[in-house]
Amino acid sequence: MRDAYVVGAGQSDFGSFPGESYRSLFRTAFEHTLEGTAVEPGDVDEAIVGTLGVGGRQLGLPGPAVTEHVGLHGVPTTRVENACAASGYAVRQGVQAIRSGMADLVLAGGVEVMTDVSAEAVRYWLGVSGETEWERLSGTTFAGVYAQMASAHMREHGTTVDQLSHVAVKNHANGAKNPHAQLGFECSLADASAAPTVADPLTLYHCCPTTDGAATVLLASEDAIDRFTDARVRVAGVGAGSDRVGLFQRDTYSGVPAARRAAGTAYDRAGAGPGDLDFAEVHDCFAIAELMAYEDIGLCERGEAGQYIASGATRPDGETAVNTSGGLKSKGHPIGATGAGQVVEAFDQLTGAAGDRQLDAPEVGLTHNVGGSGGAAVVHLFERDHDWADVSDGEVVA
Amino acid sequence: MRDAYVVGAGQSDFGSFPGESYRSLFRTAFEHTLEGTAVEPGDVDEAIVGTLGVGGRQLGLPGPAVTEHVGLHGVPTTRVENACAASGYAVRQGVQAIRSGMADLVLAGGVEVMTDVSAEAVRYWLGVSGETEWERLSGTTFAGVYAQMASAHMREHGTTVDQLSHVAVKNHANGAKNPHAQLGFECSLADASAAPTVADPLTLYHCCPTTDGAATVLLASEDAIDRFTDARVRVAGVGAGSDRVGLFQRDTYSGVPAARRAAGTAYDRAGAGPGDLDFAEVHDCFAIAELMAYEDIGLCERGEAGQYIASGATRPDGETAVNTSGGLKSKGHPIGATGAGQVVEAFDQLTGAAGDRQLDAPEVGLTHNVGGSGGAAVVHLFERDHDWADVSDGEVVA
Incomplete structure (x- = not known):
């Protein structure tokens, strides 16, 4: 079993772009991904494209539809879908x-x-990632499902609305430093807690926006990596898990068992644990999701995530920086692009290319990506495997 | 790179089943797949589910939605989609x-x-697997796209309507022996050629039906296979290819370049060629597709497929039996289940479980699965790696 490395990673801006298509966004991400590498499109052996359905435009074969647009027709291309993961x-x-x-x-x-489909269509496209018979068709929205998780966490562990709001404050502060972010502005605790309710107890600032965008990653084998770059970022561990699609069928409302399993496998494969992390990009589609992620990936004990974020431990200068990119909350959440977008931030941090958000020489980072309300989850651990002297601002200098 | 083996393979009946759901069909296939193996559901490490979208019922997370239904929640599950492939x-x-x-x-x-959605919805669901801007939105149906391919083949190579009809005659004769087939009846050459036109030159008998169904395959590593079965069917080679989604953008109308690339890779990996095949299951969504497949996988020279089928070379007693299952034409074409369904027939043939359709001790079989009109294609070669004495009717006797 040979090792895999990230050679390059890039994304389009995340936001609302009525002048762009799913193809043009993918092309922008691909072009940014090639930057700083010696990769030519003809070097690519295989392509895998995640999307929920590009807004209904090309429900079948969206994979080849985007790869042909970047000059990769002929290359084996598979579309995968696990909702937001x-x-x-x-x-x-x-x-x-x-x-x-x-x-x-x-x-x-x-x-x-x-963003260029009706609100009804967005609700449909999100709803079809939830459980159909007992959630979507009974009128439950995604905000409603996560509101139930937040309510359970508050009831079981005493988590407060202000603790939820700390997620928004931190992630907006981070996103304000990310030129790709959709909502790149800061917000205060009062702004977040006093904002209009979307689904009690979640306010507007506890919910991510709807987003257009694309993100891509180039992975190379250990045998091939040196042909393409000196910026060696190793995939140290990978884990995935699934669960019942409907929240009501699971063992708990206040955590995501699939993510816990995924993180456990990823740590095992990497021979590492939460204490080894310098940073993590976690799936904060709603503020409660980031708090549950802290517990699921082991940054704190179960039930303590509210206090943990309030302590500042996940700020850029804290114990483990979380969502330096701004997260789904501020950077945005273009469903199919989100998981790869997290890897873009991990790659940028580990190659010194994160600009104003750059952490001090991080060694290990984790990405945590959840589908639906937890029907699927996938966790990656990435490890710097190059000397800092070899890279600068993501460009190879050696 | 360790070898992969097929441990078991099974399918639901293919047909129109208003009393079944996508979940119950999947469960039936899974149960048949376990038969004759020592596999318990808890042994499964990972699941991969192909579907175009289960008729719009569960567009997001249909993978976990079906695997939870067969007791595999927790297992990493990915949905993949490449239209009919x-x-x-x-x-x-x-x-x-x-x-x-x-x-x-x-x-x-x-x-x-x-089959339990409106004709309009079926057209939509098939249409979205074609090219969107210039095919679907301009009114071109899938039958229309394949009719253009048939017209090109007739013009370039002199292929006739009766030669197309030979595909229907052969595949219905085979399907009449398959208890899982949707259209398990025979037809005559006159029936097929004189049937109403669907899209000139294709008649009703040159088109596959719309179908409900499921098919699953269990794959094991060479390290694990002996724990589960003595029926050793090795995956000798795999190949895949993509192409421009729109027919009008490709180099040829009378062949499927993605399938040619996929077959080339699969043969290379297997160290084999078309002369080694005892049988093939090919993607005959329309009669012309089977003829193009003969040429793309190398059973005959380019342009000669019409004469090749008329010669009887692909009948069960011919040089290379093709679509002993009845193919998409007679067995049926439940989009997401079709490719795995082809592997079910290959496994049954190589383990002596093909009942009235059983070939005489075949050694090597190929499956050829095409997405859309050729935007994606995938080819597998399977090889018998057990003594015939060890298996009988697909059950291990050793």
């Missing part, structure tokens, strides 16, 4: 392709277009 | 998972429900 799973499948020996260089990424 | 790609991804060392036993399959 689509491109996290695409990256995982890329790792499998490389470890299998069937590919040396793989493009894995995702794309979604969400 | 969805579960062919699912099987390929299963092979990668095993070769990567990340899984020892993988469930790969697919499911679709197509």
